[in-house]
Amino acid sequence: MDIKIVIGGEAGQGIQTISNIMSKFFLRSGYYVFTEQSYQSRIRGGHNFTQVRVSSEPVSSPDDGIDILVALNRETVDIHSSETGGIIIYDNELIKDLSGDKLFGVPLQKIAIEKTQNKLAVNSVACGVLAGLLDGDISILERLMREQFKDPDIGEKNVLAVRSGYEIGKSNRTLPFKITPLSQKGRLLIDGGSAVGFGAIVAGCRFLSAYPMTPGTAVMNFLAGHSKRFNIVVEQAEDEIAAINMVLGASFAGVRSMVTTSGGGFALMVEGLSLAGMTETPCVIHIGQRPGPATGLPTRTEQGELLFVINAGHGEFPRYITAPRDAEDAFYKTIKAFNLADKYQIPSIILTDQFLIDSMTTIDSLDVKDIKIERHIVTEPDNNYARHLLTSSGISPRALPGTEGILVITDSDEHDEEGHITEDLEIRKNMVEKRLKRGEYLKEDVEEPVFFGDKDSSIVLTGWGSTYGILKEAVNRLTKEGISVSLLHFSDVYPLPDKTLNSLRDKRFISVENNATGQLAQLIRRETGINITEKILKYNGRPFTPSEIVRRFKEIC
Known part of the structure; x- marks a missing residue:
């Protein structure tokens, strides 16, 4: 199961409230969740939306298409209705003159005022409608509402709003999928x-x-x-x-x-x-x-x-x-x-x-048991201590000011080993080389990029940073279609780890980046001589989706 829900409206209408509560609802129901926000730089107004993607399998990216649209204003319907293949939830007393078989009108604000005497509870009603349409476990949503509000009275009123929305949603169920509670296994959102x-x-x-x-x-x-x-x-x-x-x-x-x-x-x-x-x-x-x-x-x-x-x-x-x-x-x-x-x-x-x-x-979890904190600070008294001592690695012993028996001196001007200002040209040369030498050793600690997909493929997509989940899903889809492709994805980017890159020199690389000039491709050429001429770039302020990458990959290949 893979459901894409979009909640849209103006800034200040509670889009984040609905998406956060429903994301926790799906998580506690045992599903994997990925949410992506698109919002404008204003406190009120504009068009903002959040996509909540819910799946029974791990999911790590947004994607094209909408199964359920929660429209808190008319503009959201106008912008997203063509993408919606399932149902559009909207307030039929506030948004008039709509027609179409995908529409599901609910008097959200009216119910909110009736149950809580506060129109802001529209969010709670909408959450209930969503859970009802998906035939979810309402008790999970009720617990979330009680956790959301510190005042017990307000919490209980919002539980009533949720129940009203849930009953409406469940009695009008037409969707082909449902949220059947699964084992949650202590996952984190x-x-x-x-x-x-x-x-x-x-x-x-x-x-x-x-x-x-x-x-x-x-x-x-x-x-x-x-x-x-x-x-x-x-x-x-x-x-x-x-x-x-x-x-x-x-x-x-x-x-x-x-x-x-x-x-x-x-x-x-x-x-x-x-x-x-x-x-x-x-x-x-x-x-x-x-x-x-x-x-x-x-x-x-x-x-x-x-x-x-x-x-x-x-x-x-x-x-x-x-x-x-x-x-x-x-x-x-x-x-x-x-x-x-x-x-x-x-x-x-x-x-x-x-x-x-x-x-x-x-x-699934964050493992903190084996975390090591490595400070590399010297504490033994040393009358001959030199903060910038020349060493074979370029790394000088680091002590802290105030350490007994150690005098710590440094300066923003060029300095000698003890940290005193100098204009001695030989010392200058030695200090530059000392500082740069650490970069050579640092390269031993950088992580090689992740290689994913068909190891025998002649085509390798390259990416870095936050595009990983999107690219991984795109490669999976292409592979299922019988298209041979692999992914080389960088997390540590500088110093550039180049062992895996150099082993793939004979491959056809396509760089996928959220910028206009292919900056990773430029860095790879500078550091390795590998010239990546084919690129899939996006720079309109929005992230890629797997569907978009699959489509643009096919245009190139």
């Missing part, structure tokens, strides 16, 4: 922003600073919401320059620290990035990509900043860049980013996007 935040907590992050910028703010919100429980200081800085400098100061003092932003905010942080490179101060930077240039489309998605973050910063110094493929990967890669930042004393950059940050997905 998590979005990418929460996964990055949770990974930071498990990694030992105790300080986050940021200036709010969508979609990176989601990580700030998560850590702020859990700051008291986990003793995390969350600081909303006056701007992005202050935010990264606060993180560098905290990290220099020994606190695992993180800054979160988007591309425009990171542009302001670039001088701070170079400061981290020169002083060899570990830091973790989360960048939630959105379409640019400038303000761009603040609430849409794009993979437009790969080359920017690779090349950002004046001067030459190593950095680790990872682009998690899904929420589960985001959790583990965030922990890895903190560990590698400390190990190599470099900036670690976590590159996500609005699609990954805002989408919710079902995962």
